[in-house]
Amino acid sequence: MVSMFDRKHYFYGDMPVGYQITQQRNPLAKDGILDLFVFTPGIHKSPYVKKVKIKQLQLEQDSGKSLHGSDSSLVDLNRAGMGLMEVVFEPDLTDGEEAAALVKELAGILKKIGTCTCKMEEGGLRVDANVSIHQEGEPLGTRTEIKNIGSFRGVASAVKYEIERQIKLKEKGYQIINETRAWDANTKSTVAMRDKEEKQDYRYMPEPNLPPLHLSNDEVNQGSVNVEKLRKSIPELPAQIRERLQKELGLTLSQAVILVNDSVLLQFFEDSMKMKQLNPKLLANILIYEFSHIIYKTKVNPEHFLNRSNVVADLVYLLDTRKINRGIFCYLLEELFIGNPKQPIEILQEENLFQITDEEELMKICKEVLNENENLVTLYRGGKKNVYKALMKILVNKSNERADMAKCDEIMKKLLNGE
C-alpha cells in the first residue's frame, strides 16, 4: 500500500507557508472499525457494545492558533507545522454519550501505543464533533461542526446540547445551516463561529518534499514500513485489558469498562494486584466507589499517589481480612491520599483503629448500647423498627468506628428480637 501527502492551499494567518500538508488522496489507512462499550454510570444501567466505522486515518500538519481581539488579531505559531493524526469516523453514533465513549476508547488506545498524551485540556487530543438530526428512514440532515471542546465530558454535553438545539429549530420550522460552532463550557452551549469565507478551491497538489510512504506486510526493502512488525509491537489495548480483567480476574463488565476508561484507576488496580494477593472484585469496587469519591471530594490529582499504590494494596488487604472496617478504611485512605507519609499499619497502631471482631467484646458493646438507650429499645420493640438505624449509629460511635458492623448487626438483631 502506498500512502501519499498533499498540499492544501489557503491563505490564513495560522498557516505560515500558505498551505497545509495533509493526505487527501491516499491517506495512511482507510475503512477501519472500532468496537467500544458505552457506559456512563447514572445514565446507563449497564454497558452496551457499539461498532463505529473509521472512514480514514490521515497524517497532516497542525496549524497555528488565531486569537482575535477587537482591533487586532494575534497568531500563536507554536503548534504550526507539528505532525497531527486525524481520525475520521462515519456517522454511526446516536448521542453525546456514545461520542464521549468513542473518544475515551480512542484516547485509551493512543495512550497505550504512545501516540500522545491525549490530554484534551492541553490540546493533545482535539475533537471536532459533527452533528445532524433526521427522522428514522430519512437521509441524514444538514450537519454542523462543533469545535473547541475541551474535555471528554464536554464531548457528551456539547453533542447533547447541539442535538436538542437542532430539534428545537426544526420544530419551530427553521432550517439547519451548515456551519461551524464553538462549544462554550461556561454557558454550556454552542455558538456560531465567525463565518468561514465562501467555499474555497484548495488547489490540492502532491507534496513534493515528502516521498510516498510505502506500507507492506512482509519483510521489505529500505524506505518502507513493515506493518506486520509494527502490529506485533503493539501492547495490550483497552479491549484486551477489559477481556483479561473479566476472564482472568472475574471482574464484572461494568467494573472492567469503568477501570479501562480511567487510566489512573486502572494503574492503581494493576499496581495493587501486583503487590499483594487481593480480591480483585473488592479492589475494583473500592477504586470505583470509595477511592473515586475521595478523589472527587479532596480535588487532589491522583497521579501523585501512584507511587504509593502499596498503600492501596495494604488497606484493601486489611479490609478484606477484616482487620479494619470500611469506615476506618475510608478514613485511612483519605488521610494517606492527602499526604500523610506514614504507612497504614503505623497509623492503625498509633490510633488503635483495628476492627473489633471478638464476639464477646462486641456482645459487651452491644449490650451497653441497649442498656444506655432503653427508650429506643422500647420504641423498637413497640414496632418502630426504623430506630434500629439510630441504635447502630450509636454503636458505631461508641466503638470509635472500630466495630465489625456485620457481626454487630447479627448480635444486635439477636439481642433485640431474641430475648
Next chain:
Amino acid sequence: MDKILTNSIQSVSKHLLQGNITTREVLNSSLERIEKTKNLNAFITVTKQTAVESSQNSDVRYKMKKPKSVLDGIPIAVKDNFCTKYIRTTCGSKMLQNFVPPYNATVCQRLLDAGATLVGKTNLDEFAMGSGTVDSLFGATKNVWNLENDSNDFHISGGSSGGAAVAVATGSCFGAFGSDTGGSTRNPAAYCGLVGLKPTYGLISRFGLIPLVNSLDVPGILTRTVDDCVSLLNVTAGPDCNDSTCISKPYRSIRIPPAAQLSVKNLKIGIPREYACENLEDEVLQTWNEVASLLEESGATLKEVSMPHTELSIVCYSILNQCEVASNMARYDGIQYGYRADENSSTEQLYAKTRSRGFNSVVKHRILTGNYFLLTRNYEKYFEKALKVRRLIANDFDNVFEEVQMLLTPTTLTCAPLHSKFIQKSNSEQCSQQDFCTQPANMAGIPAISIPIKLSKNGLPLSLQLMGRNLSEPTLLALAKFIEDKVKFPHIVEKL
C-alpha cells in the same frame, strides 16, 4: 599573486599545506578580483568580514598541517537562494531583500564544515525564474566574455545562476554553488566557459535551498575544471535527515584518475537525434560533431539514438514549474518575514499588496497560471497530464540507457546572446529556448554536466552536455575530464 586564482583547488591546497602561500593571500586575491570585476554584477552580497575570519581559522589549521579538507581556506561563492546563517539571502527579490536566515542550507553548512571560505552570495533571476540572470532586483549580471567597456550592451551570463558562473569565470572564487531546475547551472556554465554539474536528484540535499520546483531542483556545481567539481561534490553530497527526498544511501567519494590514465575504449555514447532541433546554431552543431568524432577516434562507440518525447519537455516543465511555484510562493505573505507592504485595512489586503509589490512580473505570472492549473476543475487536464508526460520523458532515458552508457548533446542551442536581443523576448520564450537541451535531465532526475569545448568565431564559449543514468557521476565526470583534457579550453581567468 593573481596567478593563484588560475590554479586548481587541489594545487592551491597543496601550496597552502606546504606554506608557499597563506589563506589570507588567497582570500586577498579573490577579494581584489571581486572588486576589479564589480561592473559585471556577479555578487549581491560580498561577505568580506566573515570571509576574513574564516580564512584566519583556516590559516591556523594549515600551520598545524591539519586542514579540514581540500577546500580548507578556498574561496567559494554561493547563489543567493541558499540560506546562509546571519547573512542575508535575497533570491534577487524585493520580497526577501532584507531576509536574514537563522540557519545554513546543508550545502553551505557542509562547505563551512570543510573549511571553505564563503566570499559572497551571487546574483540570480528573481527566485531563480529565468535563464539569463537579467530579471534580478539587483540588475543583470554581465558575461565576462567579449565584454566591450565602451558599449552599453553585453552578452548575458546565462541563468539563473549567472552570478555564480561569472564569479567562477573571473577567478573571484574557485567554485560556486548554483541551483539547477531546468538548466540553471549548466546554462550559465555553458555561456561562461565553465564546468557545470547537475547531480542526480537527491544526491545533494536541498535543505535550505529556497525552492523553485521541489521535484526538479538540485544544487548545481560551477567550477573551471572537472577536478574542482569533484572536490566540491565530495564535500557536499550524501544523506541528510533534513531532506526526505535526499538519497539515504551513504555517499562514496569520487576519485578520478589523472587524465592520461583515462580511456573511453568500449564506452557506448548515444547521440539523441531530437536534440538537433531547428534552432540549433551551426557552430554548436559543428562542435557537437567534432567532439563525437574525437570520442569515436579515441575508441568509444557512438550511436544515434531516439528520444521521441524530448520536445514535450518544455510545455510539461512549464506546467509543473508554475504549479509548484504557485504553491511555494504562497509563504511570502508579508507576515512572518520578508517584505511587508504598508497596509492596515485588512489581513487580506495586506497579503495582496505585499505580494503585488514584492514580486516581479515573471513571478506573478507564474503564480497566477500555476494556481489556474491547480484548480480542481483543471487538475487532471494540466497537472496530472504533465506528470504523465514527465514519466514518458523519463522512460525515454530508461530506454536509451539500455543501449548506451552516456549521452552527448549540446547544452544550449547558441552561444551567449546579446542582452539587447535577449530581453526582446518574453521570459517564457527565453526559457523555452534556453532550456531545450537541459530540461529533460531534470525531468528524469539524472545527472548531467556541461563542459566548455572551444570558442566560437566571435570568441564566445561553446559547450556540450553529457548525461548518464542515475548516480552515474563517476563515469560522467571521468568522461568529462577526458574531453576536457583533449579540448584544452582557453579559460578567461588566465587573461584577466
